[in-house]
Amino acid sequence: MKRVQLIATIYTFLLCFFAVDALAQTTLIKGIVTDAKEKDPLPYVTVLFKGTSIMTRTDADGRFTISTTAAHNTLQFSYVGYKTEFLTITPAQTQEVSVKLNPEATALNEVVVTAGKRPRYRNKENPAVELIRRVIDNKAINRGERYKAIEFEQYERMMFSMSNLSEKFKNRRIFRNYQFLFEEQDSTKIGGKNILPVYMEEKLSQNYLQRDPDKKKTIVLANKQVNFDNALIDNKGLSQYFERMYADIDIYANNISLLSNQFLSPIADASPTFYKFFITDTIKTQQPNLVELSFIPRNNTDFLFEGKMYVTLDGTYAVKNAYLTINKNINLNFVRALEATLNFDKNADNRYHLAKSNLVVDFGLNQNKGGGFTGERTVAFTKYKINNPQPEQVFQGDAVVIAPTATQKSDDFWASNRADTLSEANLKVYQNIDTLNNMKSFQKTMDLVTLLFAGYKDFGPFEVGPVNTFYSFNDVEGLRLRLGGRTTTALSKRYYFETYAAYGIRDEKWKYFLSGTYSLNNKSVYTFPQHYLRASFQRDTKIPGQELQFVQENNFLLSFKRGENNVLLYNDFYRLEYMKEYENHFSYNVTLKKWTQRPGGVLAFENFIDGQPNLVNNITTSEIGVALRYAPNEKFYQGKLYRTPIIDKYPVFNLRYAAGLKDVLAGDYNYHNINASVEKRFYLSQLGFSDVTVEGGYIFGKVPYPLLTIHRANQTYAFQLRSYNLMNFMEFVSDRYASFNIDHNFNGFFFNKVPLLKKLKLREIASFKIIYGGLREENNPNRDASLLQFPVNAQGVKTTYSLNREPYMEGSLGIGNIFKLFRVDVVKRFSYLEHPVVSEYGIRAMVKFDF
Known part of the structure; x- marks a missing residue:
C-alpha cells in the first residue's frame, strides 16, 4: 500500500487541486507524413508550429501528434532531403491531416532504378548492421x-x-x-x-x-x-x-x-x-x-x-x-x-x-x-x-x-x-x-491530500490516524474500534510518541499501545540514517503466522478472510530498542523484549503431565536480540513520518539472532533463534525482472510451538508477495527451515505480441514459492506430550503440522497492470492438499501501481 501511497503522493499532490481542463482552447493536430512519390511513411520528420519552438517528430510509422493552447495557424514540416512544407490549420480544434513531402531536386551522376516490393529487412549483408557491430x-x-x-x-x-x-x-x-x-x-x-x-x-x-x-x-x-x-x-x-x-x-x-x-x-x-x-x-x-x-x-x-x-x-x-x-x-x-x-x-x-x-x-x-x-x-x-x-x-x-x-x-x-x-x-x-x-488555502489543500493518501489528519504537533484502522472486525473480537496517533517534528525533532487504543465488542477487551522514541542524532527517527532509542508497551491481538508487508495489520480491508479465522493470541510486549544506521546502509538493531502470550478464540494452550491434560494460561519469554541489515546503494522515498525503499538491482542482506533468557524477567525458556535472508531483483532486459528471496532459520533449544517459526500464511483475498497465499494461519511450524521465493514480471513481453491484447497493456506475472522445514524430536508435540499440543478444530482434527514429510509449494500465474492499477493471480497449491479446510486453487488480487 505504501507503493501506491508513494506514487499518489508524487503524481497527485498537485493534481488534487490542479484539476486540468482537458480540451479547452487546445489545438490538437494528429496526422501522418509520407513520401509524395513512394507513398512510404517518413520517420523523424520535424513538425512545429511555424515561428515557435513548439515541436515534435514523427514516429517510426510517420505519425505525429502536436498541440498548443496558443492561437497558431500554420504547421511546418521539414526533413533532410525533402522540401519544407507548410500546412494551414484551424486553431482551437482537433484535426487529422495527411502530409506529403516532395524530395528535393538533386544533381546525380548516376541513377539506379529498381522496381517491385521493398526488400525484406535482413541483418545479413546489411551495412547498417555491420556498422552497429x-x-x-x-x-x-x-x-x-x-x-x-x-x-x-x-x-x-x-x-x-x-x-x-x-x-x-x-x-x-x-x-x-x-x-x-x-x-x-x-x-x-x-x-x-x-x-x-x-x-x-x-x-x-x-x-x-x-x-x-x-x-x-x-x-x-x-x-x-x-x-x-x-x-x-x-x-x-x-x-x-x-x-x-x-x-x-x-x-x-x-x-x-x-x-x-x-x-x-x-x-x-x-x-x-x-x-x-x-x-x-x-x-x-x-x-x-x-x-x-x-x-x-x-x-x-x-x-x-x-x-x-x-x-x-x-x-x-x-x-x-x-x-x-x-x-x-x-x-x-x-x-x-x-x-x-x-x-x-x-x-x-x-x-x-x-x-x-x-x-x-x-x-x-x-x-x-x-x-x-x-x-x-x-x-x-x-x-x-x-x-x-x-x-x-x-x-x-x-x-x-x-x-x-x-x-x-x-x-x-x-x-x-x-x-x-x-x-x-x-x-x-x-x-x-x-x-x-505560506498560503493558508494551499496548506488546507495539502492537509486534505495528506488525509486521503497518508491516512493521517494533521493537527500540527500531533496527527491522528491511520484512518483505515479505525474500524475492522474478526471472529474473536467482533467489531473492533481503534483510535490513535503520533507526534510530529512540529513538536520535537528529538522526542517522538505514538499511541492507540482499541476495543473489541465481542471479547470486551481493551487493547492499547504506547511508545516513546528519543533521536540520538537530532534528526527525525524516520530519516536516514536512523539513530534512536525506543521504549514501548503493547497489549493487543495477533494472528499467529500473519506477517504483512507495507500494510497496517488492522486495516479494514483485511477483515475479509477465507476459511476459519477463530484463532488469536493476546500479547503483552515490553520492548526496549536501540537502532543505529550508517551512511553505507549497514545497520544494527538491539532489542530487549519481554513477551507474554495468552490463547484467544478456540485456541488453547494444553499439554499432558503424567498422562493427564493440563491447561496453560500463558507462556512468557524474555529475549535479547540483534538484527543486522546491509542494503548497498539503497534509496528511499522519504516521507516526513515514514519511508519506503525503492526497489533496485542491489541485494538486501538480513541476519537476526535472538536468545531466550530463562528466569530473567520471569522468562520460561532458554533458546537461540538464528534467521538469515537475501533479497534481490534481477533484471532480464526484454524478459522483465525477477524478485528473488532466499531465507533460512534454525532454533536451538526445546520450546513450545508458539515460539517456533510459524510460517507466513495468508487467509485474506489479497495477494501477498512474502506470504504463502493458500496456506492457513498456523498451519505449519518449524525449528529449522529454508525457503525460496521468486516473483517474475514479464512486463508484457508475450501479451505485447498479441494484436488485441497489446492495446490493453497487460503484463504477465508468474511466481513460485517453496519451503523446506522440519521439527526435531525434542520440539515435536506428537513425540513429547509435555510440550504444548498442536491446536485442533471443532472436529478434534489437528490443524498445525510440521514440514518433515515434504516441502510446501505453491505457484501462481497472474495478469498485472489491469486498468493500470490491479494485479490478479490464479494461485495453485501443490502439496499437503489433504489438510482440513485447504484449497488447491484460489484467486488473489492486489493493488500494484507501476509505470
Whole structure:
C-alpha cells in the first residue's frame, strides 16, 4: 500500500487541486507524413508550429501528434532531403491531416532504378548492421574502461512541471489566490505543451573515478531545491525518487534504467536481434565525418528505443550524438512521450565522453490529450580530465560527501556555475513554492491530500490516524474500534510518541499501545540514517503466522478472510530498542523484549503431565536480540513520518539472532533463534525482472510451538508477495527451515505480441514459492506430550503440522497492470492438499501501481 501511497503522493499532490481542463482552447493536430512519390511513411520528420519552438517528430510509422493552447495557424514540416512544407490549420480544434513531402531536386551522376516490393529487412549483408557491430566491438574503449582515472565536474537539474494548461483552467475560482503561478510560462518541445514548473532541484558536484581497484568519490559542492513544508512531502525523498525515475543514460550499457524499467540500448550486445538499423545520412561537414544511423524496434510494444545516432568514421566508431524516443504503443503507463538527447565531446586521446544529456518525459492520464505533468533532467559534464590519479585520501570515507556550505550558495554563485541556462520562468519556481507554503488555502489543500493518501489528519504537533484502522472486525473480537496517533517534528525533532487504543465488542477487551522514541542524532527517527532509542508497551491481538508487508495489520480491508479465522493470541510486549544506521546502509538493531502470550478464540494452550491434560494460561519469554541489515546503494522515498525503499538491482542482506533468557524477567525458556535472508531483483532486459528471496532459520533449544517459526500464511483475498497465499494461519511450524521465493514480471513481453491484447497493456506475472522445514524430536508435540499440543478444530482434527514429510509449494500465474492499477493471480497449491479446510486453487488480487 505504501507503493501506491508513494506514487499518489508524487503524481497527485498537485493534481488534487490542479484539476486540468482537458480540451479547452487546445489545438490538437494528429496526422501522418509520407513520401509524395513512394507513398512510404517518413520517420523523424520535424513538425512545429511555424515561428515557435513548439515541436515534435514523427514516429517510426510517420505519425505525429502536436498541440498548443496558443492561437497558431500554420504547421511546418521539414526533413533532410525533402522540401519544407507548410500546412494551414484551424486553431482551437482537433484535426487529422495527411502530409506529403516532395524530395528535393538533386544533381546525380548516376541513377539506379529498381522496381517491385521493398526488400525484406535482413541483418545479413546489411551495412547498417555491420556498422552497429563495429560500434558494439568498440564499446569498452569508448566508454572509458581503459582509463586509469577520470575526473569531472557535474551539473544536474531536475524539473517537474504542470503541462498543457488552458486559459479556462487558469481562470477557475480555486486559483484566485494562485495567479502569481501563471505570470510567466515556458514551453517544451515534447508534445508542444505549455508547462509551468512546480518543482526544481539543482546540484553541482566534483567526481573522481579510479580503476584497479574501482573507486568512486562524489563531493557535492552545491545543492538547491524547492522546499515543500508539508507532512506528506519530504524534499530529500522527492529528490531520491526522481533520481531513480530519471537515472543516468549510459548508451554504452546493455540496459538503460528509466522509469523503474529497463530499456535495451540500441548498441547493446544483442541489439541487432531486437532493433532494425538504417543508414539514413552521411555528415561530411564535420571532422571526423559522421554516419546518421536510424533505428526502430522490431516490435514497437517492447521496452526499446527508436531514434537516431551519429557515429564517427575515424576508426573509433564512437557515438557523437544520439536522439532517443519511444513508440506510442510501448507498454508504459501514463507516459505520453519521452525524448532523450546525448551529446559527446572529444578527449585529448580522440575518444569521446558524454558532455550533456537531456531527458524529458511527459505524463498524463489520457494518452493523447488533456493536462498532465512533464519531468525533465539535464546533466552537463565539464572540466573533464583523464589519467590524472588522485591521492588515496581523496577516496577515504563515504562515497558521497556533501560540502558543509552546499545548501548555502548564493544566486550569484549559481548564475556563474550553471552549465546550462535557466529561463526567467524556471528561476521563479523557488520563490513560487515558498509563497505557496505560506498560503493558508494551499496548506488546507495539502492537509486534505495528506488525509486521503497518508491516512493521517494533521493537527500540527500531533496527527491522528491511520484512518483505515479505525474500524475492522474478526471472529474473536467482533467489531473492533481503534483510535490513535503520533507526534510530529512540529513538536520535537528529538522526542517522538505514538499511541492507540482499541476495543473489541465481542471479547470486551481493551487493547492499547504506547511508545516513546528519543533521536540520538537530532534528526527525525524516520530519516536516514536512523539513530534512536525506543521504549514501548503493547497489549493487543495477533494472528499467529500473519506477517504483512507495507500494510497496517488492522486495516479494514483485511477483515475479509477465507476459511476459519477463530484463532488469536493476546500479547503483552515490553520492548526496549536501540537502532543505529550508517551512511553505507549497514545497520544494527538491539532489542530487549519481554513477551507474554495468552490463547484467544478456540485456541488453547494444553499439554499432558503424567498422562493427564493440563491447561496453560500463558507462556512468557524474555529475549535479547540483534538484527543486522546491509542494503548497498539503497534509496528511499522519504516521507516526513515514514519511508519506503525503492526497489533496485542491489541485494538486501538480513541476519537476526535472538536468545531466550530463562528466569530473567520471569522468562520460561532458554533458546537461540538464528534467521538469515537475501533479497534481490534481477533484471532480464526484454524478459522483465525477477524478485528473488532466499531465507533460512534454525532454533536451538526445546520450546513450545508458539515460539517456533510459524510460517507466513495468508487467509485474506489479497495477494501477498512474502506470504504463502493458500496456506492457513498456523498451519505449519518449524525449528529449522529454508525457503525460496521468486516473483517474475514479464512486463508484457508475450501479451505485447498479441494484436488485441497489446492495446490493453497487460503484463504477465508468474511466481513460485517453496519451503523446506522440519521439527526435531525434542520440539515435536506428537513425540513429547509435555510440550504444548498442536491446536485442533471443532472436529478434534489437528490443524498445525510440521514440514518433515515434504516441502510446501505453491505457484501462481497472474495478469498485472489491469486498468493500470490491479494485479490478479490464479494461485495453485501443490502439496499437503489433504489438510482440513485447504484449497488447491484460489484467486488473489492486489493493488500494484507501476509505470
